[in-house]
Amino acid sequence: MDGESARRLDAGPLTAVNELARPASAGMVSGRSSAPPGASQSPPVSPHAARGRSAAPLSQADVGALIEQNYVGLRLLVARRCRDPQVAADLLNDAVCTTWAKWQAGKIERPEQIAGYVLQVTMNLLRNHRRAIAERPEKRADAAKLQDLASDTEPSDETIEREIAIQVKNVIRGMSSQRDRAILVRFYLDEEDKETICRDLGLSPLQFDKILHRARGRLRKLLESGGLGRSDLLCLCPFL
Amino acid sequence: MQSVIDDPTRASRYLADQLSEAECAEYEARFIEDPEAVAELEATARLKIGLERLRRNGELSELIAGTGVPHPNRTWVLAMAASLAAIAIGIGLWFPRSGTPSSPVLASALTAFRDHNGHSLSVLATAPLFRTRAEKYDAVIELPQTRGAIKLRVLPSSPAESARYEASLARIRDDDSSERIVAIGDLQPSAEDGFVDVYADSALLAPGRYRLILTRAAAGAAGGESDTFVIKVNGHH
Numbered sequence: 001m002d003g004e005s006a007r008r009l010d011a012g013p014l015t016a017v018n019e020l021a022r023p024a025s026a027g028m029v030s031g032r033s034s035a036p037p038g039a040s041q042s043p044p045v046s047p048h049a050a051r052g053r054s055a056a057p058l059s060q061a062d063v064g065a066l067i068e069q070n071y072v073g074l075r076l077l078v079a080r081r082c083r084d085p086q087v088a089a090d091l092l093n094d095a096v097c098t099t100w101a102k103w104q105a106g107k108i109e110r111p112e113q114i115a116g117y118v119l120q121v122t123m124n125l126l127r128n129h130r131r132a133i134a135e136r137p138e139k140r141a142d143a144a145k146l147q148d149l150a151s152d153t154e155p156s157d158e159t160i161e162r163e164i165a166i167q168v169k170n171v172i173r174g175m176s177s178q179r180d181r182a183i184l185v186r187f188y189l190d191e192e193d194k195e196t197i198c199r200d201l202g203l204s205p206l207q208f209d210k211i212l213h214r215a216r217g218r219l220r221k222l223l224e225s226g227g228l229g230r231s232d233l234l235c236l237c238p239f240l
Numbered sequence: 241m242q243s244v245i246d247d248p249t250r251a252s253r254y255l256a257d258q259l260s261e262a263e264c265a266e267y268e269a270r271f272i273e274d275p276e277a278v279a280e281l282e283a284t285a286r287l288k289i290g291l292e293r294l295r296r297n298g299e300l301s302e303l304i305a306g307t308g309v310p311h312p313n314r315t316w317v318l319a320m321a322a323s324l325a326a327i328a329i330g331i332g333l334w335f336p337r338s339g340t341p342s343s344p345v346l347a348s349a350l351t352a353f354r355d356h357n358g359h360s361l362s363v364l365a366t367a368p369l370f371r372t373r374a375e376k377y378d379a380v381i382e383l384p385q386t387r388g389a390i391k392l393r394v395l396p397s398s399p400a401e402s403a404r405y406e407a408s409l410a411r412i413r414d415d416d417s418s419e420r421i422v423a424i425g426d427l428q429p430s431a432e433d434g435f436v437d438v439y440a441d442s443a444l445l446a447p448g449r450y451r452l453i454l455t456r457a458a459a460g461a462a463g464g465e466s467d468t469f470v471i472k473v474n475g476h477h
Binding site: 077112123188 | 286287384413
C-alpha cells in the first residue's frame with residue numbers, strides 16, 4: 001500500500017474533522033490544500049469565530065478532503081450506484097458545497113456533525129438522481145454502457161478497494177462458522193432479506209442479529225485500529 | 241433516542257435501498273445527531289465493497305469455505321469430513337441417473353422447480369449476465385447452503401422485445417472442452433429492462449465452470465445471433 005493510500009485508510013473521520021478545526025498552529029491534516037502564509041491572517045468571520053473561538057475556519061476544500069479521505073466506503077458505494085464516477089463526484093461535490101454553506105452560516109453546531117450532513121445531502125441527491133433516471137422513457141439497460149462498468153473505478157480507488165478487501169477478509173477469517181460467513185455474504189453482498197436467510201438456515205431473528213453483531217464488531221475493531229475510532233467519534237469539538 | 245445500532249440490519253438495508261421513505265428519513269436524521277450512526281454506515285459500506293471485491297477476485301468462496309484458515313485439529317478434521325461428504329453427494333447428484341430426472345437443471349420459469357413436498361423453490365441467488373470487459377467470468381455464483389433456485393438474468397447484446405431466445409448450458413471441463421447439459425427455448429426478454437430470465441436448480445448445479453449461450457431464434461437479420469457467458473459456480477452441496 002503506498003503512502004497516499006495508507007493516509008486514506010488510516011485517518012479516522014472524526015480525528016480528521018477535529019484536526020481541521022484546531023488552530024492552524026496544531027498542524028495540517030494531509031490532503032488539506034496549503035494556503036499562502038498571509039491568507040489565514042484575515043479569514044472570513046464565521047459565526048464560530050464570532051462566538052470568540054479562535055480556531056481557523058474550515059474551508060470547503062477541508063470538508064471535501066474529510067469525506068474523500070475518511071469515508072471511502074460510502075464514496076465508492078455512491079459511485080457504484082451512480083454507475084458513473086463523474087456523476088458521483090458531482091453529487092458529492094454538491095453535498096460538500098451545501099454542507100459548507102450551512103457550516104459558514106452557523107447552522108451546523110459542531111464539526112463532528114459535518115460528515116453526517118454531507119452524507120445526508122449526498123444520499124438525497126443520489127435518490128433524486130436515480131429517480132430522474134428511472135423516469136426516463138427508455139428504461140432498457142444500455143449494453144454499450146454496461147460494458148464500461150468494469151473499468152469505471154479510478155486507479156487510486158483500486159488501491160483503496162484492495163485494502164478494504166483485505167480488512168474484510170480478516171473479518172471473515174475471524175468468523176469460525178462457515179454458516180456465519182455465508183450469512184455475511186447473503187445479507188451484505190447479495191442483500192437478501194433477514195427473514196429469508198433465517199428461514200433457509202433455521203435461525204431465529206435473535207441468532208441472526210448476534211451473528212451480524214459479531215461480524216460488525218470485528219470490522220469496527222479493524223477499522224478502529226486503522227483510525228475509525230470510537231473515542232474519536234465522541235471527541236468534543238476542540239474549539240476552545 | 242434509541243441508537244440505530246440496536247438494529248444491526250438497518251445500515252445495510254439503508255444502503256441496499258430496502259428502507260421505506262419514512263424509515264430513510266428517520267435514519268438520515270440521525271446522521272447529524274449521532275456520529276456513531278455515520279461510522280456504522282461507513283463500516284457497512286466498506287463491508288459491502290470488500291465483499292464485492294473478494295467475489296470479483298474469485299477469493300470469496302474459499303474464504304467462506306474456510307480453506308486456508310487455521311483450525312484446531314478436531315474442527316479441521318470435522319470440516320474435512322463434511323467437505324468430503326458434500327463432494328460425494330455432489331458427485332452423486334451430478335452424474336446422470338437412469339430414468340428421467342424429476343427436476344430440470346435449467347428452466348424458463350420458477351414453477352418448473354419443486355421440492356419433495358411439491359412446493360416451488362425460492363430464488364436464493366440472482367446473477368446478472370452481461371458483457372463485461374477484462375473479467376475472467378461473467379458471473380461467479382456461490383451455491384446456497386440449502387436447495388433453491390438461482391435466477392440468471394441474461395442481457396442479449398442486441399435486446400429486442402419481440403425476439404425469442406434459446407439458452408443452452410454446457411459444463412466446461414478441465415481441458416476447456418464443453419459438455420452440453422440442457423437447452424431451453426422460447427425465452428422472452430423482460431419488457432422492463434430487456435433481460436432474459438432463466439432459472440437453475442442449485443441442487444443440480446455442481447461447482448465448476450459453465451458456458452451459457454443465449455441464441456436469438458432465427459427470424460430476420462439478427463436471427464441466429466448468440467451471446468456466450470462463462471459462469472463459475474462455487475461452493476458445495
